[in-house]
Amino acid sequence: MTDTATNTKLIQGRTGPWEIVMGLEIHAQVASKAKLFSGAAVGFGAGPNEQVSLVDAGFPGMLPTLNKHCVEQAVRTGLGLRAQINKRSQFDRKNYFYPDLPTGYQISQLYYPIVGEGVVEVEGEDGAFFNVGIERLHLEQDAGKLIHDLSPTESYVDLNRAGTALMEIVSRPDLRTPDEAVAYVKKIRTILIYLGTCDGDMEKGNLRADVNVSVCRAGNYDKFKETDDFSYLGTRCEIKNVNSFRFISQAIQYEARRQIEILEDGGSITQETRLYDPTAGETRSMRSKEEAQDYRYFPDPDLLPLDLEQAWIDDIKASLPELPDDKRKRLMSEYGLSQYDAIVLISEQAKADYFETAAKGRDAKLVSNWVTNEVSARLAADNKDFSDNPLPAAHVAQLVELIETNVISSKIAKEVFDYVWNGEGSPAEVVEKHGLKQVTDTGAIEKAVDEIIAANPDKAAAVAEKPQAIGWFVGQVMKATGGKANPAAVNDILKAKLGL
Numbered sequence: 088m089t090d091t092a093t094n095t096k097l098i099q100g101r102t103g104p105w106e107i108v109m110g111l112e113i114h115a116q117v118a119s120k121a122k123l124f125s126g127a128a129v130g131f132g133a134g135p136n137e138q139v140s141l142v143d144a145g146f147p148g149m150l151p152t153l154n155k156h157c158v159e160q161a162v163r164t165g166l167g168l169r170a171q172i173n174k175r176s177q178f179d180r181k182n183y184f185y186p187d188l189p190t191g192y193q194i195s196q197l198y199y200p201i202v203g204e205g206v207v208e209v210e211g212e213d214g215a216f217f218n219v220g221i222e223r224l225h226l227e228q229d230a231g232k233l234i235h236d237l238s239p240t241e242s243y244v245d246l247n248r249a250g251t252a253l254m255e256i257v258s259r260p261d262l263r264t265p266d267e268a269v270a271y272v273k274k275i276r277t278i279l280i281y282l283g284t285c286d287g288d289m290e291k292g293n294l295r296a297d298v299n300v301s302v303c304r305a306g307n308y309d310k311f312k313e314t315d316d317f318s319y320l321g322t323r324c325e326i327k328n329v330n331s332f333r334f335i336s337q338a339i340q341y342e343a344r345r346q347i348e349i350l351e352d353g354g355s356i357t358q359e360t361r362l363y364d365p366t367a368g369e370t371r372s373m374r375s376k377e378e379a380q381d382y383r384y385f386p387d388p389d390l391l392p393l394d395l396e397q398a399w400i401d402d403i404k405a406s407l408p409e410l411p412d413d414k415r416k417r418l419m420s421e422y423g424l425s426q427y428d429a430i431v432l433i434s435e436q437a438k439a440d441y442f443e444t445a446a447k448g449r450d451a452k453l454v455s456n457w458v459t460n461e462v463s464a465r466l467a468a469d470n471k472d473f474s475d476n477p478l479p480a481a482h483v484a485q486l487v488e489l490i491e492t493n494v495i496s497s498k499i500a501k502e503v504f505d506y507v508w509n510g511e512g513s514p515a516e517v518v519e520k521h522g523l524k525q526v527t528d529t530g531a532i533e534k535a536v537d538e539i540i541a542a543n544p545d546k547a548a549a550v551a552e553k554p555q556a557i558g559w560f561v562g563q564v565m566k567a568t569g570g571k572a573n574p575a576a577v578n579d580i581l582k583a584k585l586g587l
Contacts, residue, residue, distance in 0.1 A: 096263045096264055097305055098302070098343060098344070098347060100347045100348075100351050101351050102351050103304070103305065104304075104305040105302045105303065105304060105305065105343075105347050106263065106302065106303050106304070106305055106306075106307065106308050107263060107264065107265075107300065107301075107302055107339065107343045108260050108262075108263065108300075108301050108302070108303060108308055108311075108320050108321070108323075109260065109262040109263070109267075109268055109298060109299060109300055109301075109339065110222075110257070110258050110259060110260040110261070110262065110299045110323075111257075111258045111262065111268060111271065111272065111296050111297070111298055111299070112255055112256070112257050112258075112296065112297040112299070112325075113255070113256040113258075113272060113275055113294065113295075113296050114253050114254075114255055114294070114295050114296070114297070114328075115164075115253065115254045115255075115256065115275075115279055115284070115285040115287075115293070115294050116129075116229070116251060116252070116253055116285055116286075116292075116293040116294070117157050117160045117161070117226075117251075117252035117253065117254055117284060117285060118160060118283060118284055118285055118286055119154060119156050119157050119160065119252055120156075121154055121156075122140070122143065122154065122228070122250040122251050122252060123151075123153070123154050123157050123194070123226065123227075123228045123250060123251065123252035123253075124142055124151030124152060124153060124154065124194060124228060124250060125140040125141075125142040125143055125151070125152070125250055126140060126152075127139060127140040127142075127143055127250065129251050129252075131291050133247055135234075135243070135245040135247065136244075136245055136246050136247060137247065138247045139246045139247060139249065140250070142250065143189070143246055143249045143250040144189050144246060144249075145189030145190035145191070150389050151194065151387075151389055151390060153390065153393070154252065157226065157252040158201070158226070158393065158395075159403060160252075160254070160284040161201050161202060161224065161226050161254055161284075162201070162202075162395070162400060162403050163282050163283075163284050163403055163406075163407065164202070164224060164254055164256075164278075164279065164282060164284045164285075165201065165202030165205065165224055166400075166403065166404050166407060167278050167279075167281070167282045167284075167407065167410055168202070168205040168206075168207060168221050168224070168256070168275075168278065169205050169206060169207075170202050170203060170204060170205025170206075170221050170224065171202065171203035171204055171205065172201070172202060172203075172395070172400050173199065173200065173201055173202065173203050173395075174394065174395045174396075174397065174400070175199065175392055175393065175394050175395075176196060176199045176200055176201040176225075176392070176393045176395075177196065177198060177199040177386055177392045177393065178194050178195070178196055178226075178386070178387045178390045178393070179194070179195055179196060179197045179198065179384045179385060179386055179387060180192040180193070180194060180195075180384065180385055180386075180387050181193045181194075181195045181197070181227075181382045181384055182382055182383045182384075183382060185230065186233060186242070186244055187230045187231030187232060187233050187244055187245075187246070187249065188230045188231070188249070189231075189246065189249065193227060193228060193230065194227065194228050194387055194390070195225065195226075195227035195228070195255075196225035196226055196227065197225075197384045198384070199392070200223045200224060200225035200226075201224065201225060201226055201393065202221075202223060202224035202225070203223060204220065204221060204222060204223070205220075205221035205224075206218050206219070206220055206221060207219050207221060207271070207274060207275065207278070208274075208412055209267070209270050209271050209274045210270065210274070210430050211266065211267065211270055212266050212270065214426065214427060214430075217261075217267065218261070219258050219259065219261045219262060219271050220258065220259030220261050221256065221257070221258060221259070222257045222258060222259050223257050224254055224255065224256045224257070225254070225255050225257075226252060226253070226254060226255075227252075227253050227255060228249070228250045228251065228252065228253065229248050229249065229250065229251040229252075229253050230248070230249055231244055231245055231246040231247070231248055231249035232244070232245045232246075232247070232248050233245075254284070254285070256275060258271070260299070260301075260311075260320065263308070265335070265336040265337075265339040265340055266336070268298065268335055268336070268339055269332045269335055269336050272296055272332065272335060273332065273434075274411070276289075276294055277411050277433070277434060277435075277436075278410065278411060279294070280435075280436055281408055281409075281410055281411055281436050282407070282408065282410075283408075289330045289331055289332075290330070292328075292330055294330070295328050295329060295330040296328075296329050296330075296335060297325050297326065297327050297328065297329070298325070298326045298329055298335060298338060298339060298342075299323045299324070299325050299326075300323060300324055300326065300338075300339055300342045300343060300346070301320050301321040301322060301323035301324070301346070301356070302321045302343055302346045302347055302350070303319060303320050303321045307319040307320065308320070321346065321350075321356060322355070322356040322357070322358050323358065324342060324346070324356065324357075324358065324359055324360075324361050324370075325359075325360045325361065326338045326339075326342060326361050326362070326363050326370055327360055327361070327362055327373060328362075329363055334363055334365050337363070337365070337368060338363035338370055341363075341368060341369050341370055342361070342370050345369075345370065357375070358375070359372055359373070359374065359375050360372075360373045360374050360375075361373055411433045414429075414433045414439055415429045415430060415433050416429075418432060418433070418439070418442075418443075422446060422451035422452075422455075423451060423452070424451060424452065424455055428452070428455045428459065431459045432455065432458070432459065435472060435473050435474075437472065437473035437474040437476070438458065438459075438463070438473040440473075441458060441462075441473050441476060441480050441483075442454060442455060442458045442480075444480035444481075444484075445457075445458065445480040445481070445483040445484040445487070446484070447484070448484075449484055449487045449488060449491070450487060450491055453487050453490065453491070454483060454484070454487050457483050457486065457487065457504075458483065461501070461504055462476070462478060462483065465478075465508055478507070478508060481513075482507055482513055482514055485513055485514045485515055486500055486503060486504060486507070486514040489503070489514055489515065489518060493573060494518065494524055495518060495523055495524065496570070496571070496573065496574055498565075498570055499523050499570060499571065502523065503517050503518060503521075503523060506520075506521065523571065524571065532564065532568070532572050532573070532576050532577055532580055533580050533584075535564050535567045535568055535572070536560070536564055536577070536580050536581055536584055537584070538567070539560060539563045539564060539567065540560070540584060540585070543560075543563075546559065546560070547560075547585060550585045551585070557578075557581055557582070557585065560581050560585070561574070561577055561578060561581065564577045564581070565577065
């Protein structure tokens, strides 16, 4: 089978083309100081089993108490996803036995989730937009963590995470390529961070995805979209707990190829749960896929149905921040930015805010270039994001002002930026300290031009026949002036002197 680019919707097999179809379940840890049904603290870095209440540990007679803040965060997220908020929802018990689940069940929502259908507009790598349907968002509690590498003969259980509130965001099978899947997860993560409902930290497992992958013959997906008949789609396999964008893409590519090879060899796909091994670059079977009846769901007898008042939902809606899609459109209209520049800026809320602070009264395109290129590159090199940016936005604004007012050239600005980033002061202070002001004295520039023309009469004569050769003279003048000459003035003087 031939590999194809990750953005094509077709994979060529030995017996013809195939299509990938995906739906994702994103598990986002709710930004909250306490767990979903107990007052135990939530936080990263605590010692094993230091953040565990009697409820989390499953002690007999301990009753869950619903955390109102977590409910509010779920509603905020649903509104941010432009989804239906269900005023009545219900918690169910999902029964299964595992060492990190002391109660023998997980409290989740199956039949009546807190958030219903919605739609998310996603920007693809090629700049085109596509919609992904949201099927539901439900609240549930996380399980604990098993640690297998502390002893060759024993496993350890850490219940710090047990009971932590999760939002599970379930998409429709609207994703068709690995790139689309990654773009979708990025968009959801950005929305959650804007809303303040999840910090999106994938390294800590605060945001992770279960990826459902299936393949079908070319053309069958369109039939599914026309009829909503799932029989046109192949049997899906679920890849659990993928916690990086790169691994999501790699897992999908491997799993799609694996399924196609099985089908083309005359086999059938077994519906199962699989894990992605990034070291081996492959998925492997974890367990056969359970259905709802296997978990013996039933309404949790210790929790009443959750009834929300419309006035409370309206108050939450009124408190929502400007969301990424709205911010993108405003940056384009208010600052005249291209769609690409606006998308890059809104990818981090702190980056967009930084840009707007720096762009007041300045050339917005120029500010955008400095923010998305130089500043972003330095932060990436230092493993920081914009929320940890040590460079004040006012310094970028001042740097752009110095360029706009011809105090420094764009080339010198990069040298100034190096000094500023290394803590030598503001751009204006650096320019003064290192004598980096642009030479705008036409007399000094003219003197340098005359000397270079006089020293190179043959080259000067050749310019008449080959005007583009003036570039050599521009370079020599800039070199002679230490790069400080005003480039526009240099060009104007050279053209006059060389008769162009």
